[in-house]
Ligand SMILES: Nc1ncnc2c1ncn2[C@@H]1O[C@H](COP(=O)(O)OP(=O)(O)O)[C@@H](O)[C@H]1O
């Protein structure tokens with residue numbers, strides 16, 4: 080099987096194959112496989128502790144899986160661990176808790192990757208960083224420090240920080256879960272714009288309104304495996320497993336009424 | 340009697356002030372050495388493998404576990420001679436105080452580094468920033484800021500500990516005070532002046548560090564509540 084060529088021809092940007100991850104005695108991921116094509120958005124749902132964050136972290140090797148392979152645009156990430164930094168640059172990541180660099184103002188948060196990793200000169204990095212801040216609607220907050228920003232603004236800065244690296248694919252790990260309800264909308268809007276603009280995205284979220292309107296595919300993880308996957312329409316109306324239906328019904332209860 | 344005391348105090352001030360320079364040299368040198376060693380030790384303890392962090396723990400345990408005077412004698416009369424190092428009293432005192440301070444400073448920095456939380460490190464790595472680069476340009480700038488109050492404490496303690504260099508004859512403030520006191524049989528005024536010198540140094544340094552803390556404070560940080 081020549082996946083490299085096949086992926087290239089089919090526009091597959093990211094391929095995850097048979098990922099296994101164990102912490103201590105707990106096998107968290109028991110063989111997860113999926114792939115995503117250019118410009119698609121996949122939403123991952125699943126109960127708390129089901130391994131969604133672990134899966135995202137395995138993709139850019141923040142966590143090293145025991146078994147399994149990852150391809151990015153036909154190149155095997157898990158085969159080139161010495162150059163892992165080159166792959167990480169191309170995989171943008173947005174965290175639940177923002178993880179902004181607290182001692183740097185917004186624009187410096189966004190440009191630091193360009194300066195440290197891409198070795199770009201400061202002036203050019205600043206221009207790109209300002210452009211990314213504009214894209215998330217925060218150019219006026221460029222000189223503010225994380226502690227001076229609202230949660231929604233922090234998350235938008237962190238999205239801009241990831242975008243500045245010009246990634247091939249973006250991973251979002253519950254980007255709105257730490258936000259007050261009234262701040263969720265502004266972040267989802269930025270993400271929706273990104274998806275419309277053709278960004279390839281893997282999003283862990285329980286914002287079903289977002290999933291319904293943006294996702295090409297929803298993946299439901301349970302017991303360390305993908306239990307169900309398909310278009311939003313299929314998962315909402317006709318899932319393979321009764322368990323999926325139960326979970327989706329419970330989401331509103333578990334995570335609060337979500338934006339439609 | 341009073342007039343004679345005042346004269347004595349007056350005459351001995353330049354002599355004591357030269358001791359002040361020595362004391363500042365001792366404290367500055369030891370703090371500097373402690374800083375240069377303490378930072379990599381803290382990094383090694385937090386990010387190093389178990390052998391590195393184990394080794395550093397032993398170092399810290401040793402230097403924090405023994406009285407300053409015991410360490411000073413152990414090195415000055417023991418190890419430095421054993422290894423044929425021809426060190427002056429001053430250099431010896433700076434080295435020993437610096438090695439001790441490194442143990443304490445490493446723990447101050449370690450605490451600060453750990454308080455930052457791993458999220459920022461993950462974010463840096465996810466951008467493709469190398470780990471050592473993330474430590475230097477993201478973790479340390481924050482850890483150092485957080486460390487200033489603890490560091491200020493360490494300065495005050497080290498300043499007072501530096502008087503122990505008297506025991507090996509370093510001509511710092513206390514040694515000189517003792518010198519004047521035994522020659523004039525008037526210990527009280529001289530030790531009184533020495534005490535004032537130490538107090539000024541302590542609070543002057545602490546004040547300066549508090550100013551520094553304010554100057555480098557991250558805007559918006561810790562303002563709420
Ligand atoms: N670094 C770790 N060490 C040990 N256990 C971990 C670690 N990270 C996550 N886990 C465990 O793995 C399971 C899945 O975690 P996670 O991927 O964060 O789930 P989710 O994001 O779906 O809520 C949880 O039981 C969690 O306690």
Ligand SMILES: [Mg+2]
Nearest residue numbers: 131132252253
């Ligand atoms: Mg999670």
